[in-house]
Structure formats: C-alpha cells, structure tokens
Amino acid sequence: MKLAIDAMGGDYAPEKIVQGVELARDKYSDVKFTLFGKEDQIKKYLNNGERITIVHTDSEIAMGDEPVRAVRQQKTSSLVLAAQAVKEGKADALFSAGNTGALLAASLFIIGRIKGIDRPGMTTTLPALEGSPDSFTMLDVGANAESKVKNLQQFAVLGNFYSSNVMGVTNPRIALLNNGAEEDKGDPLHKETYQVLKDDPNLNFVGNIESRELLAGKADVVVTDGFTGNAVLKNTEGTALSMLKLIKHTILDSGVQVKLGGMLLKPAFKVIQDKMDYSKHGGAVLLGVKAPVIKAHGSSNEIQVSNALRQLRSMVKSNLTQNLADYFAARPTDKK
Amino acid sequence: MKLAIDAMGGDYAPEKIVQGVELARDKYSDVKFTLFGKEDQIKKYLNNGERITIVHTDSEIAMGDEPVRAVRQQKTSSLVLAAQAVKEGKADALFSAGNTGALLAASLFIIGRIKGIDRPGMTTTLPALEGSPDSFTMLDVGANAESKVKNLQQFAVLGNFYSSNVMGVTNPRIALLNNGAEEDKGDPLHKETYQVLKDDPNLNFVGNIESRELLAGKADVVVTDGFTGNAVLKNTEGTALSMLKLIKHTILDSGVQVKLGGMLLKPAFKVIQDKMDYSKHGGAVLLGVKAPVIKAHGSSNEIQVSNALRQLRSMVKSNLTQNLADYFAARPTDKK
Numbered sequence: 001m002k003l004a005i006d007a008m009g010g011d012y013a014p015e016k017i018v019q020g021v022e023l024a025r026d027k028y029s030d031v032k033f034t035l036f037g038k039e040d041q042i043k044k045y046l047n048n049g050e051r052i053t054i055v056h057t058d059s060e061i062a063m064g065d066e067p068v069r070a071v072r073q074q075k076t077s078s079l080v081l082a083a084q085a086v087k088e089g090k091a092d093a094l095f096s097a098g099n100t101g102a103l104l105a106a107s108l109f110i111i112g113r114i115k116g117i118d119r120p121g122m123t124t125t126l127p128a129l130e131g132s133p134d135s136f137t138m139l140d141v142g143a144n145a146e147s148k149v150k151n152l153q154q155f156a157v158l159g160n161f162y163s164s165n166v167m168g169v170t171n172p173r174i175a176l177l178n179n180g181a182e183e184d185k186g187d188p189l190h191k192e193t194y195q196v197l198k199d200d201p202n203l204n205f206v207g208n209i210e211s212r213e214l215l216a217g218k219a220d221v222v223v224t225d226g227f228t229g230n231a232v233l234k235n236t237e238g239t240a241l242s243m244l245k246l247i248k249h250t251i252l253d254s255g256v257q258v259k260l261g262g263m264l265l266k267p268a269f270k271v272i273q274d275k276m277d278y279s280k281h282g283g284a285v286l287l288g289v290k291a292p293v294i295k296a297h298g299s300s301n302e303i304q305v306s307n308a309l310r311q312l313r314s315m316v317k318s319n320l321t322q323n324l325a326d327y328f329a330a331r332p333t334d335k336k
Numbered sequence: 337m338k339l340a341i342d343a344m345g346g347d348y349a350p351e352k353i354v355q356g357v358e359l360a361r362d363k364y365s366d367v368k369f370t371l372f373g374k375e376d377q378i379k380k381y382l383n384n385g386e387r388i389t390i391v392h393t394d395s396e397i398a399m400g401d402e403p404v405r406a407v408r409q410q411k412t413s414s415l416v417l418a419a420q421a422v423k424e425g426k427a428d429a430l431f432s433a434g435n436t437g438a439l440l441a442a443s444l445f446i447i448g449r450i451k452g453i454d455r456p457g458m459t460t461t462l463p464a465l466e467g468s469p470d471s472f473t474m475l476d477v478g479a480n481a482e483s484k485v486k487n488l489q490q491f492a493v494l495g496n497f498y499s500s501n502v503m504g505v506t507n508p509r510i511a512l513l514n515n516g517a518e519e520d521k522g523d524p525l526h527k528e529t530y531q532v533l534k535d536d537p538n539l540n541f542v543g544n545i546e547s548r549e550l551l552a553g554k555a556d557v558v559v560t561d562g563f564t565g566n567a568v569l570k571n572t573e574g575t576a577l578s579m580l581k582l583i584k585h586t587i588l589d590s591g592v593q594v595k596l597g598g599m600l601l602k603p604a605f606k607v608i609q610d611k612m613d614y615s616k617h618g619g620a621v622l623l624g625v626k627a628p629v630i631k632a633h634g635s636s637n638e639i640q641v642s643n644a645l646r647q648l649r650s651m652v653k654s655n656l657t658q659n660l661a662d663y664f665a666a667r668p669t670d671k672k
Binding site: 129130142145146177179186187188190210211212213214215216226227228230231232234235236237238239240241242243245246247250251254257258260261262263264265266267268271272275276 | 465466478481482513515522523524526546547548549550551552562563564566567568570571572573574575576577578579581582583586587590593594596597598599600601602603604607608611612
C-alpha cells in the first residue's frame with residue numbers, strides 16, 4: 001500500500017513528519033510513502049530513502065489560512081497534491097498534521113464523499129479509564145458545526161464500522177451523547193436521533209450517555225453532533241491538563257514532605273499520563289470520504305506521527321472504505 | 337429576610353437539609369427559615385428551633401417524577417408550598433436539593449419570570465484553576481435544551497449582574513463558549529450571538545472561549561446554550577472524578593515506594609480536592625425569575641446545604657432580582 005503524506009503541515013514539519021514516516025517505514029514492510037513538500041528540507045531530515053518517494057512543491061497551506069479558499073487557490077500546495085494523488089489512485093490514504101479545515105476541505109472537494117453519505121464525521125479515540133476495552137471512539141468532534149438526525153445516524157454507522165473493522169471491537173456498543181440518560185432527554189435533534197438509533201437493527205444501540213460518564217468505558221462508540229463533540233473533546237483535554245498542572249503546582253508550593261511524596265509518585269504519574277495520552281491511538285480520522293484520511297495533532301512529535309500512520313495502515317488493511325461504500329450502496333433510503 | 341426551604345428534596349433529606357439550615361442559622365443572625373415537609377421527621381433532626389418555622393405537609397415530589405406534571409398535580413408538596421410562599425411574599429427566596437426539573441417548573445409557573453426575560457438560565461460557579469479570581473460563573477447549564485440568540489444575550493446580562501452583584505467582580509469579563517477563538521467560529525447561533533454581545537455597550541465582552549480553557553480563568557462569566565453548557569459542566573466533573581479515581585487506583589496498584597509517596601502527598605491532594613470542589617461556592621442558581629432560587633446538589637451534606645443558603649442570602653442582600661427587573665424594564669427591545 002502507499003500512503004500520501006503532507007510533509008509540510010504541523011508545528012514541527014517537516015522534521016517530525018519525516019522522522020515519524022521513517023519510524024513507520026521501519027515497522028511496516030508493506031507500506032510505501034510519498035512525501036509532498038520542499039525536497040531540500042525533507043532530505044535534510046531523511047536518513048534513509050527506502051520506500052519513500054518525495055514529490056517536490058514549494059507551496060504549502062499555513063495554519064491560519066482560510067481553509068476552503070486555500071484549497072481552491074493553492075493547487076500546488078503539499079496538501080492539495082497529496083489529496084490529488086489519493087484521488088487519482090496513486091496513493092491509498094492521506095495524512096496531514098496541518099490546517100484541519102484545509103484537510104477537511106481537500107478531503108471533501110478532491111477525494112470526495114462515499115456515495116450515500118451526507119456529511120463525513122471527524123472521529124477521535126479517547127481513553128476509557130474504567131472498564132474494557134481501554135479506549136472508545138467518538139464522532140463527530142468538529143467536522144460539522146450543524147447536524148441533522150440523518151447525520152447523527154450516519155455517524156453511528158461510520159463509528160460502528162470503524163470500531164469493529166479498525167479497533168477490533170465485536171458488536172460495538174453505540175451510545176448517544178445527551179444531557180440525561182432517559183429516552184426523552186435533550187433537544188428535538190437528540191430526542192429524534194435516539195428513536196432512529198434505537199430502531200436501527202444494524203446497530204447495538206445502548207442508549208444515551210452523559211458527558212459525566214464519557215471516560216467511564218460505558219460505550220465503544222459515542223455519537224454526537226460536531227458542536228457538542230468538539231466542546232466536550234476540548235473540555236476533556238483541558239480539564240485533564242488543568243488538573244495535572246494544579247497537582248504539579250500544589251506539590252511545588254508545598255513543604256519537603258509533599259515534595260518527597262511527589263518524587264516517589266513519579267512512576268505512578270507516568271502510568272497516569274500514559275493512560276490519558278490518547279495520541280498513542282493515532283490521530284483524528286475523517287470518516288465518510290472515499291479513502292482513509294487522518295489528521296495528526298499540529299504539535300505531534302515523531303512517535304505520534306508514526307502512531308497515526310499505523311492507524312492509517314490499519315484502516316487501509318481492514319478495507320474500511322470499501323466496506324462503508326458497500327453498506328451505504330445497499331442501505332435503504334435514510335429516514336430524513 | 338426569610339428563606340423558604342424544601343426540606344424533603346435531596347438524597348439525604350430531611351436530615352442534611354435540617355442540619356445545613358441550623359449551620360446557616362447560627363452564622364447569619366439576619367435570616368429566618370421556613371421549612372416545608374414532614375413535621376415529625378424534621379423535628380427528629382432539629383436541635384434548636386430558633387428562627388426556624390415548620391410548615392407541615394405529607395406530600396413531596398420524588399427525584400424521578402415528571403417535573404411539569406408533578407408541580408401541576410402535587411399542590412401540597414413541600415416544593416410547591418415553598419414556591420407558593422415566595423410568590424405570596426411570605427419568603428424572599430427558595431431553596432431545594434430535590435428534583436431539578438420540578439424546581440425549574442415551580443420557579444417558572446409559580447414564582448414567575450422577571451418581565452422582559454424570555455428564558456431563565458441555570459447558573460453554576462466553577463473553579464478557575466489559573467488566574468484570579470479563583471472562580472467563574474457559567475450559564476445556561478441546562479435549564480433550556482434549546483436556545484436562541486436572544487436567550488444567550490440575556491444569559492450574558494444575567495451572568496454579568498450575578499458576577500458583579502453577588503460574586504463581587506468589577507466589570508466582569510464575559511466570554512462566549514464556542515468551538516474556536518475566532519469571531520467567525522461556530523454554528524449560526526454562536527456566530528450571531530458573538531456579534532450581539534460585541535455590540536452590547538453594557539457588557540465587557542472578551543470574545544469566544546474554547547472549552548479547553550474553561551478552567552484557566554480567562555473569563556468571569558461564560559455564556560453558553562443549555563445543551564452545550566450541560567454537556568461541558570458534566571464533562572468537567574466527570575473528567576476530574578475519573579482522573580482522581582485513576583490516580584487512586586494507580587497508587588493502590590503500585591509498589592511500596594509509590595504508596596509511601598501517596599501517603600506523603602495526602603496534604604497536597606486535600607488542597608487539590610478543595611480547589612476542585614465547587615460546592616463550596618454553593619449550588620446552581622436559577623437566574624431570571626422574580627426571586628432568588630437555588631438548587632443544591634442532590635447528594636449535598638449539611639456543609640453544602642449551608643453554603644447554598646449563604647449564597648441565597650447574598651443574592652437577597654445584593655438586591656439582585658430588583659436590579660435585574662429594573663434593568664430589563666429600562667432596556668430597549670432586544671434584537672430578536
């Protein structure tokens with residue numbers, strides 16, 4: 001298989017991208033990589049060119065660029081060329097750590113949606129701190145500012161396939177993020193979505209989940225509209241980060257006893273940080289387009305880039321896109 | 337002043353309610369209390385009846401009762417009688433730790449909205465872990481499943497008054513919870529609300545805040561629609577709780593060294609839990625009705641009940657409701 005890499009997107013591009021690609025290349029002998037970007041800069045960080053092709057371009061989309069305009073106008077940017085390679089069948093999947101909106105736009109306009117899918121959804125893997133398995137999938141976390149019942153229903157199907165095909169979960173438990181556990185909770189969008197998910201014979205729908213229990217491992221796929229999903233995802237990150245900071249500062253501001261305790265506790269904090277670190281599961285996946293697309297965090301280091309590439313490879317190997325296309329081709333017309 | 341207390345609402349009612357009332361009575365010599373509920377049960381826990389009146393009723397609304405129906409039908413329930421006392425001017429403010437929806441319904445149908453306010457908002461005080469002051473106000477956190485621009489604008493005004501009158505913040509910084517910092521982020525509701533808040537000369541609007549930075553102390557009032565606010569509030573609680581559990585279990589599962597570290601760190605964890613414990617600020621306040629109304633957490637102990645009563649007293653003393661009524665009476669017609 002061949003992966004198309006936007007080598008110029010991300011805070012530490014192309015250095016960490018190139019290093020991450022080399023890590024993944026060394027691990028997975030069945031993968032070839034095409035890197036799009038400034039050849040001299042890429043070569044500067046490249047140790048070994050085995051199974052790595054460079055397609056030179058001088059142009060790249062910046063983090064602050066207006067996404068849709070950038071993708072339409074910057075035809076020779078590293079991102080657009082990488083997406084073009086996927087569209088033309090020269091590569092099987094797309095990776096970027098750059099401008100999220102631009103990756104979204106390039107995926108929609110260049111690679112295109114799977115037939116029958118109204119709105120692709122951005123999907124992330126989060127830690128399940130209690131219960132098993134130790135992670136779950138949530139979508140949409142921000143590809144769409146507004147969603148309809150039909151979109152939420154499709155997110156459920158997309159998440160269901162992702163969880164079973166890529167994460168290896170049998171009969172994934174699908175839950176709807178809502179502001180109460182009971183069936184009649186939420187605004188009309190969530191009330192109606194509840195009924196549609198409940199009535200879908202292809203989904204193992206387990207009901208509403210409240211954001212209080214998000215990390216408690218009660219579902220394998222959490223379905224949400226992009227606005228709420230984005231807010232809750234960022235809130236989880238922010239609260240965890242604020243708490244770790246608070247713990248650190250409290251220890252630093254304390255006496256010798258507590259400081260000693262802090263030192264002794266270091267191995268435990270490593271375990272905790274590792275459990276909370278969901279970048280080990282890879283990046284955010286855009287589900288619903290005609291090829292696997294992954295967005296790594298802008299600040300990704302080489303390990304995180306390599307994790308995202310491992311995930312992209314799993315998606316290609318599991319035939320996720322074709323399975324989704326087959327499903328939506330055979331599916332009777334959606335409710336609304 | 338006199339506070340009307342639903343003595344039968346909450347997981348530990350009437351015991352903890354009665355104990356909390358006595359704590360508050362001992363602290364605040366200017367407050368009288370009327371407790372509505374089963375007289376024999378209340379008396380069982382009451383040490384000293386000074387400034388405490390009991391109004392007996394056998395009926396109470398249960399946690400699981402359908403709120404609107406319960407308030408309409410259970411005319412002699414402790415909650416309805418307490419709300420009735422406020423409406424009739426026999427008490428200045430209302431306290432309950434019971435069914436939230438029923439308290440909301442009783443407040444709207446019996447006490448009534450302040451003229452000019454379309455939808456009251458449920459307001460909570462959360463810890464600001466970085467920066468000063470050490471807490472901030474967020475609304476709506478769930479009184480409304482759906483909101484319009486006008487509602488969000490009114491939440492901003494309500495929060496502004498609450499922050500300055502009750503929390504003592506000078507010129508509170510008002511922020512809009514949104515999925516991006518830039519002016520053009522979010523769905524149409526949030527985009528339009530941004531412009532309305534920006535154009536309001538009576539508000540110190542500081543722009544969008546992302547939920548990632550919620551606890552970072554960047555705003556004194558965070559305005560949000562009830563669906564997102566509820567999700568983010570519960571997510572903050574849930575993430576903090578899951579992390580504390582994770583820390584505890586990791587320590588318990590570790591060797592002697594880490595366990596010793598955990599013991600030495602106990603004083604620090606006390607500081608941390610105290611900072612995260614926002615029940616010390618009291619309960620959730622329903623802003624926009626004709627008298628101060630507070631909802632304490634269902635699982636409140638006597639300290640938390642007493643904190644909520646302190647907060648209720650501050651609201652009465654600051655003349656918050658009259659200030660709000662004056663403002664909305666003088667306010668030119670809202671945008672939409």
